[in-house]
Amino acid sequence: MIATAARTGLAPAPLWGEGRGEGELPERSTAPASDERQPQQQQQPLLQLRKINSFYGPVQAHFDLDIEVRRGQIVSLLGGNASGKSTTMKIVLGLLKPRSGEVLFNGESTLGLSTPQIVRRGIGSVPEARRLFPAMTVRENLLMGAYARSDRKAVAEDLERMLELFPRVAERIEFQAGTLSGGEQQMVAMARALMGRPQLICMDEPTMGLSPLYVDKVLELIARINAQGVSVFMVEQNASLALQIAHHGYVLQTGRIVLSGPARELLADARIRDAYLGGDGAARTAS
Numbered sequence: 001m002i003a004t005a006a007r008t009g010l011a012p013a014p015l016w017g018e019g020r021g022e023g024e025l026p027e028r029s030t031a032p033a034s035d036e037r038q039p040q041q042q043q044q045p046l047l048q049l050r051k052i053n054s055f056y057g058p059v060q061a062h063f064d065l066d067i068e069v070r071r072g073q074i075v076s077l078l079g080g081n082a083s084g085k086s087t088t089m090k091i092v093l094g095l096l097k098p099r100s101g102e103v104l105f106n107g108e109s110t111l112g113l114s115t116p117q118i119v120r121r122g123i124g125s126v127p128e129a130r131r132l133f134p135a136m137t138v139r140e141n142l143l144m145g146a147y148a149r150s151d152r153k154a155v156a157e158d159l160e161r162m163l164e165l166f167p168r169v170a171e172r173i174e175f176q177a178g179t180l181s182g183g184e185q186q187m188v189a190m191a192r193a194l195m196g197r198p199q200l201i202c203m204d205e206p207t208m209g210l211s212p213l214y215v216d217k218v219l220e221l222i223a224r225i226n227a228q229g230v231s232v233f234m235v236e237q238n239a240s241l242a243l244q245i246a247h248h249g250y251v252l253q254t255g256r257i258v259l260s261g262p263a264r265e266l267l268a269d270a271r272i273r274d275a276y277l278g279g280d281g282a283a284r285t286a287s
């Protein structure tokens with residue numbers, strides 16, 4: 001059982017508190033649901049993929065893909081091998097341009113933007129297999145996550161907050177990142193993404209290859225980060241675990257969304273249970 005922030009009743013301090021370089025950085029991703037001052041912004045999804053068709057050469061990877069992430073949500077994208085999950089992340093991060101369709105972040109198209117520009121708009125990334133700089137220290141890796149920021153004092157404060165949120169990372173701060181365990185590296189990758197103060201974090205298989213202890217720990221941290229105001233779009237093959245912390249889920253099959261809905265409904269859906277839960281319906285080859 002995963003002890004999510006909601007379940008444990010943890011009430012952590014917000015990641016970005018008052019007086020932390022506000023005005024220079026993107027606003028926090030969530031506002032109280034009762035905030036009626038910006039009704040239009042409240043209604044608008046944070047991220048929208050509309051009718052995306054993407055290709056690798058002649059091979060079509062997405063067919064009219066429609067996905068939404070609302071402010072404050074954790075959205076899980078599920079699906080078996082080669083169903084197009086990682087390609088969806090590439091589209092969001094501007095690493096692959098769809099042949100047709102639209103990607104909107106805060107209602108604005110990101111399609112003409114480079115990846116660094118998209119990151120500056122407020123999308124952070126925890127890529128598949130972590131992709132740390134192995135020869136650099138943990139501290140240097142974390143600071144790389146703030147490369148787009150010029151507010152040095154706030155960056156230093158955020159680094160301190162990350163070390164509070166990830167005590168294991170704090171213990172390893174001067175180690176070379178490549179010497180850390182997979183679970184520790186995953187935490188560094190998450191902290192690095194948060195150092196950019198994103199409104200949305202995209203994660204590709206954050207529990208991949210981790211020991212069961214770290215799987216629970218990482219999912220708990222994702223729920224906790226979300227509870228502190230960061231929206232999450234995560235790819236997972238482990239549907240059961242992902243849906244336990246998610247608000248909403250989508251199931252991809254060979255580039256098409258075949259099922260979507262509130263996470264608790266998907267958890268109860270016989271089609272999901274048959275395909276993904278119980279046995280390792282998500283049997284996969286390590287990558």
Ligand SMILES: Nc1ncnc2c1ncn2[C@@H]1O[C@H](COP(=O)(O)OP(=O)(O)OP(=O)(O)O)[C@@H](O)[C@H]1O
Nearest residue numbers: 056059061079080081082083084085086087088287
């Ligand atoms: N660089 C590439 N060049 C050509 N085809 C690719 C490339 N990357 C992915 N594909 C193809 O696109 C489709 C979707 O791949 P993608 O990596 O998005 O799947 P996935 O759901 O992330 O799979 P996995 O669970 O194995 O990570 C697959 O058919 C894959 O072979």
Ligand SMILES: [Mg+2]
Nearest residue numbers: 085086087128
């Ligand atoms: Mg993948």
